[in-house]
Amino acid sequence: MSGAALAMRLGWDPSKVSNLEHGKVRATEMDLVQLFTMCGKDIQTIDEFRSRYQYAFDEYLVHGPDDVRTVAIAESTATSITCYSATKVPGLVQTEEYADALHRLGGFSTKERIAEAVRRRMDRQTVLRRPDRPKCLFYVHEFALQQRVGGKRVMEDQCARLLSEEHMIRVVPARVVVPSNGCLLWEYEKAMPVAFSENEIAQVFVQDPAVIARVRLLFDRLAEVALDAEQSRVKLADYAGRARKGNDDQGPHAA
Numbered sequence: 001m002s003g004a005a006l007a008m009r010l011g012w013d014p015s016k017v018s019n020l021e022h023g024k025v026r027a028t029e030m031d032l033v034q035l036f037t038m039c040g041k042d043i044q045t046i047d048e049f050r051s052r053y054q055y056a057f058d059e060y061l062v063h064g065p066d067d068v069r070t071v072a073i074a075e076s077t078a079t080s081i082t083c084y085s086a087t088k089v090p091g092l093v094q095t096e097e098y099a100d101a102l103h104r105l106g107g108f109s110t111k112e113r114i115a116e117a118v119r120r121r122m123d124r125q126t127v128l129r130r131p132d133r134p135k136c137l138f139y140v141h142e143f144a145l146q147q148r149v150g151g152k153r154v155m156e157d158q159c160a161r162l163l164s165e166e167h168m169i170r171v172v173p174a175r176v177v178v179p180s181n182g183c184l185l186w187e188y189e190k191a192m193p194v195a196f197s198e199n200e201i202a203q204v205f206v207q208d209p210a211v212i213a214r215v216r217l218l219f220d221r222l223a224e225v226a227l228d229a230e231q232s233r234v235k236l237a238d239y240a241g242r243a244r245k246g247n248d249d250q251g252p253h254a255a
Contacts, residue, residue, distance in 0.1 A: 003017040003018055003021070004017075006035075006038065006039075009038055010034055010035070010038055020035075022190040022191055023188075023190070023191035023192055024190070024191065024192065029050075032046060032049070032050065033046060036049070059206060059207045059208040059211075060204065060205075060206055060208065061204070061205040061206075062202050062203070062204050062205075063202070063203045063205070064202065064203070065108070065198065065199075065200060065201060065202060065203060066117075067203055068120045068121075068124070070203070070205070071124070071196070071203065072123075072124050074186050074194055074196065074205070075092070075124060075127050075134070075186065076127050077188060078134045078186040078187060078188055079134055079135065079187055079188055079189050080134050080135040080136070080137075080186075080187045081134050081135070081136045081137075081184065081185070081186055081187075082136075082137050082138075082139075082184065082185045082187075082219050083136075083137070083138045083139065083182070083183075083184045083185075084138075084139040084141075084172075084178070084180060084182050084183060084184075084218065084219070084222055085138070085139070085140055085141065085144055085182040086141045086143060086144065086178065086180065086181050086182045087141070087143060087144055087147065087181065087182070088102060088144050088147070088149070089140060089144055089158060089162070090138045090140065091121055091124065092124065092125055092127070092128060092136070092138070093125075093128075093138060093161060093162060093165055093168070093169070094121065094158070094161075095154070095157050095158050095161050096118060096122055097150060097153075097154045097157060097158075098149055098150060098154055098155075098157070098158045099117075099118045099121050099122070100114060100115075100118050100150075101149045101150035101154055102149055103117055103118065105149065106200070108200055128165075136168045137168055137170065138165075138168055138169050138170070139170050139171075139172055139219070139222045139226055140162070140169060140170070140171055140172065141171075141172045141174075141176075141178065142171055142172060142173055142174040142235070143174060145159070145171070145235075145236070145239045146174070146239075155239070155240075156240055159236050159237075159239045159240035160240055162236050163233060163236050163237060163240065166229060166232065166233045166236070167229060169229075169232050169233075169236065170222070170223075170226040170227060170228070170229065170232050171226060171227045171231070171232040171235045171236065172222060172225060172226045172227075173225070173226075173227060176225045176226075178218075178221075178222070178225075180218055181197075181199070182197070183195060183196060183197045183215055183218070184196040184197070185212070185215050185216070185219065192207050192212075193207070193212050194206065194207055195207075195211050195212055195215045
């Protein structure tokens with residue numbers, strides 16, 4: 001059956017089937033029962049579906065800190081990605097050496113697992129090289145640029161990488177206080193936006209409209225206080241120059 005035919009047999013508005021299929025609205029348990037029954041499925045199929053996708057209908061989803069798969073799916077299907085990072089360079093624009101130093105400084109991974117974690121982070125960056133890549137904007141607080149993650153060469157290369165993506169980078173000046181450790185907003189053509197935050201112990205995916213609105217307010221504020229694209233480029237070039245002039249070229253430092 002077409003979506004319109006299915007809606008007619010269910011007594012639904014035709015837009016409801018489309019909205020459910022594209023994630024624009026959330027299916028209630030009754031919606032699922034009616035939909036599956038009309039498609040000739042039994043209660044066992046319904047229970048198996050609900051068990052497999054039990055969290056897909058939650059507005060809050062918490063995963064462990066190493067769940068790269070869910071993050072990669074969210075990134076690869078997004079039409080736009082907006083990010084704010086307070087203490088480190090965002091993962092999608094990190095160099096390999098910077099990412100390696102971050103993992104070593106954190107002390108949360110064994111040496112054996114660091115190489116795999118860095119490789120997976122680099123693999124995620126392929127989304128930025130696609131012809132149809134999402135529209136991206138990264139707000140980076142100046143505090144993150146002041147951190148010595150690795151030696152001077154690591155920071156120089158990292159700042160150079162940011163300069164190569166200058167149209168996507170906005171620097172938030174050190175004088176500006178932002179009461180947030182950082183978050184992301186993924187937006188989609190035919191699905192609800194997803195807000196994302198992570199720390200050392202968990203990753204949190206949120207589709208609560210109130211939270212999405214709050215995240216948008218944060219990015220509106222950052223748009224007001226951040227340096228513009230040209231000012232950000234000058235600031236990044238300045239930090240790249242400082243790294244070149246630095247005296248310490250040995251090993252990672254405080255994150």
